[in-house]
Amino acid sequence: MSTAIILLGISAGVVAAAAGTSTLSLTILLVFTFVLAIFLGFELISKVPSQLHTPLMSGSNAISGITIVGSLLATGLERGGPVVTVLGVIAVAVATVNVVGGYLVTDRMLAMFKSKPGKGKQ
């Protein structure tokens, strides 16, 4: 409940900041997406059992590497001169470390989680 109020407050603030500008409707859509995704995240994550919390962290960590999309756009669209390209390339490299390293490490961990082999006790 408190989460809902906080999120509504944030949304109101952001929309107020954009009020009167031509991008208002886009802003509202983006904030709407953000709020719904946060709730979805709460629902999804609260169902993950504690024994999988480490792979959950490293796996969600890899997802936060999604910022690679922003890095690729900054680098590839060639606007803003060489400084943007340099910043973009560094961003692409570090975001790739986050994505590749995160997913591989998670896979390595999850590969180790094994059920009891055939025989089983009692």
Add this chain to the structure above:
Amino acid sequence: MYREYLIGLSYIAASILFIFGLKMLSSPHRARRGNLVSAVGMLLAVIATLSYQGMSFGWILAGLMIGGLFGAISAVKVPMTSMPEFVGLYNGFGGIASLLVGWAEYHAFWHDSWGQELVPLGRFTGVSIYLAILIGGVTFSGSMVAFGKLAEMISGRPILYKGQHIVSGFVLVAVAALGVVFVLFPHLHVIYAVVLVGIVLSLILGVLVTIPIGGADMPVAICLLNSYSGLAACAAGFVISNTVLIVAGSLVGASGIILTIIMCKAMNRSIANVLFGGFGATAGVQSSGVLGEAKPITAADAYFVLEGASSVVFVPGYGMAVAQAQHVVRELGEILEKNGAEVKYAIHPVAGRMPGHMNVLLAEANVPYEQLVEMDAINPIIETMDVAIVIGANDVVNPAAREDEKSPIYGMPIINVDKARTVFVLKRSMASGFAGIENPLFFKENTRMLFGDAKVSIQALVAQFKET
């Protein structure tokens, strides 16, 4: 036109894949496929982005190759015991990437209008750029400090100094004030200086908020930083109006917050107490006086007790990771099972240095996950266990949390090993645990101390079983 349409659809598909990937993480046997599904989503998002009109690939390929190589090599080489610090490290990289995206977007805007009046940056975009830089910066430097502490490159003890809250508070206010200036006057060329100072201050802020957090509280710090890295990606998504960044970032942000709350509950402390408390820096706060005498036991005597036990529960802690004892623990567990005992591994939510740390180590040693039980599942039946073996855990089995109202950890849920018929505590010496709190468990009537390195002690027990 069609191209943009397809790219947009691909982003939606990528978001769906992320959601399904996380959903599949809720059961151990589907989790690995879930991770793959999520990775496919990421690949799809990258391919879609690369197919925008007018992309040039030279620099991108260089960045992808360098990052991919470093990421892949480190991911394959890192030992399981070092997992907490590597998750922290990758996390920091995600944060700095968001900072750089925010900075690059601002620079492109600034550069394009050089020599003329700056086109006013939309207020919303301004706020987003500043947030991407701020949260990204805090995530990066905070994660680097956490990495250093977990890898023991810097002291794991909380670093406290006089006026700490004032200094941190001042930097926070300065960062916020600069943000307001930035958003209100984006059309001034000198505002670039504000952005640069903002970057530096956000990096400093990340260090300031992480150094007072002690090694044993790192699970909370790592969860929170994980959440920040998602929110930074979210802010970067607002900057470039990209929904896949917003959705994926929010999912991670929510995940980190939930884990933070779970960890704090497991320690019966508020988030504020963990972040600002400097827990464990004030060693020597003793509540009760003489506790009695600890009773040592030899491996040979311990063997006789274990030999006759029909149920044994192992309670691992960070000490098991330090001693790298998970493989011998599993070996002893198997021997006990062959001997007819029922064997369980009870895991406290905050045992180790990140949530689920012990589960990963025991899984590495091939312990089937059915044998791993949570604190709430073991406590009601712990009275029926013949032997509880505590390996390198201390505060999470400290009965003072239940009995001694003056104890700093009073109220923290613990695994009640002291209620088992016999308790073996494997420990190097009588030194108190991380929090500097005396542990009455060591002096209980049914407790026996098996001194020495945990791995060596268990090897000795295994050897006893093999001799006979």
